[in-house]
Amino acid sequence: MRSIPEISLGSTVRGIPSIGMGTAVYPFTASETMKSAILHAIKLGYRHFDSAALYDSEQPLGESIKEAQSLGLIKSRDELFITSKLWCTDVHHDRVLPALKKTLQNLQLEYLDLYLIHLPASLKPGEHEVPFNKEDILPMDIKSVWESMEKCQQLGLTRFIGVSNFSCKKLQELLAVAKIPPAVNQVEMNPLWQQKKLRKFCKENGIHVTAYSPLGAKGTNWGTNSVMECEVLKEIAEARGKTIAQVCLRWVYEQGVSVVVKSFNKERIKENFEIVDWMLSQEDLQRIDGILLQQKGLTAVEFISEEGPYKSLDEFWDGEI
Template identity: 55%
Template sequence: MAIPEIILSSGNAKAMPVLGLGLGTLDPTPEFLTSMIKAVLEAIELGYRMFDTASFYRTEEALGEAISQAISCGLIKSRDELFITSKIWLNDNYGDRVLPALQKSLRDMKLDYVDQYLIHFPMSMKAGSNPFRLNPEDFVPMDIKSVWTAMEECQTLGLAKSIGVSNFTCKKIADILAFAKIPPAINQVEMNPAWQQGKLREYCQANGIKIAAYSPLGAAGAFWGTKDVLESKVLMGIAESKGKSVAQIALRWAYEQGVIIVTKPHNKERLKQNLEIFEWGLSEEESMKIAALPQRRAGLGHMFISDTGPFKSVEDIWDGEL
């Protein structure tokens, strides 16, 4: 099945599929990585072409292996058929560490370039700290100008075809736009019917920045997630009336908002179901019901708050966009 695509503002000639597979995890066990490689191959076979990873996930090497296997078994002819996103983590959020971090990610994935490279979170960690142990004493402010200038160099060199951010507020994006020669093409954020990001979407649209939605189903199984999506009586009612699943209703809603959707199913049947959102639509009445749902951000980022760090409260992280 052909997934609709969009062109980013970055000038990247390759279109970005609006639906892709996210490879995030906090615990990349050998068993998980094996199942992830299998899921990527099944996704490619079904028609998925966009895959989202990050250095923090420690799944880049496994994604590279899946890509190699997909080429060798004829599922795709070359890596160029795929749209690959990766992200730089807090320990490398320094002007002189951005390019080396991307080069390491490319080596791990055995790729010459990524289609998209994002700043994962707007904060840095002290040099030498353990990037996978979020110790509040290690958090320090990020010099966004030096980091973004280095991100621009990554795109100029062709190692990243487009660059962007993740978990950035309107204010933090404005800080970049004040000096950027290449503006962010993407802002990847939590977005779903229970957290619709109306203000941020409006701001990004006005500035030519596309929203990519992670946790489009609320990340109900994560330690910070919410069941407000999958257990919504409104969404359940719409799903029953249309003969769809609640997940399909939530994903269709996101698609109709004009955003890119990053999902995380590693189950072939779920991968198939997620592809079945493009040939039908929500009625105006159904869309209005979803628009009226109570709103609550699930991922507040409590682990990044400290008395000594750059963010001393949830309001600091999200600039009051709660």
């Protein structure tokens, strides 16, 4: 079983494992395949699992954790780092704590390691689903919502709190009102969407970055094949005797960023884990750094509305697109 390095989140308690398994599969649905894949990942040594209220993956993840304990694959839940996310319908001051309690109930856990605001947006309270009606998009009151997130941490229901898909500007607005700063910003990041400006801002402000869609989210309703078809990455992979996916994951890893990668294929789950005992060369890193095509996959166009708080993609991402 492979051991994965952890990255400190500025606390004496254990940090975030640098490689994690994602559980988002579109259309969002729980399945036996997901449970079987999670158990296989735990056997291999994965200890970081990323979930969300929206994904419908909390329940199968919780069941897999219980089964892993009963099989002796882990001694206790404390060996794992479990992340989940607050969906936009619950991004309201009075709905954060009940939403987290429901997440913990789904997971059959007493606490999370990390609880994230899924997107910088609020929706009218209701079902966790996409697509949603444009008229349901509401302005987000970040101050009162973050106060509720802080309360969740103070109550011991989550060890850390953070955000996902926040731009530099939105992080700045949050930092101006936060008593407990966000520990993590989970964002899309891969060699074709390198997030240099955002990573620099996060580093300067003590916010750890976790990368999602490190392979470009091929096969989802919003991702692209550009990453897996990139000639530079193909050439590096061939020269190193690695897969393109391994080159992408190793590149993210070498940026000091943790990464969550979703696959329910047992061979790929194993391959994705095998990135810690080799390195990219300086030439490889320079070639990846020089990839000019920078292309965001998740645009969040669903949140753009003439009547809503975000009237353009530029407003949603504050020019970082």
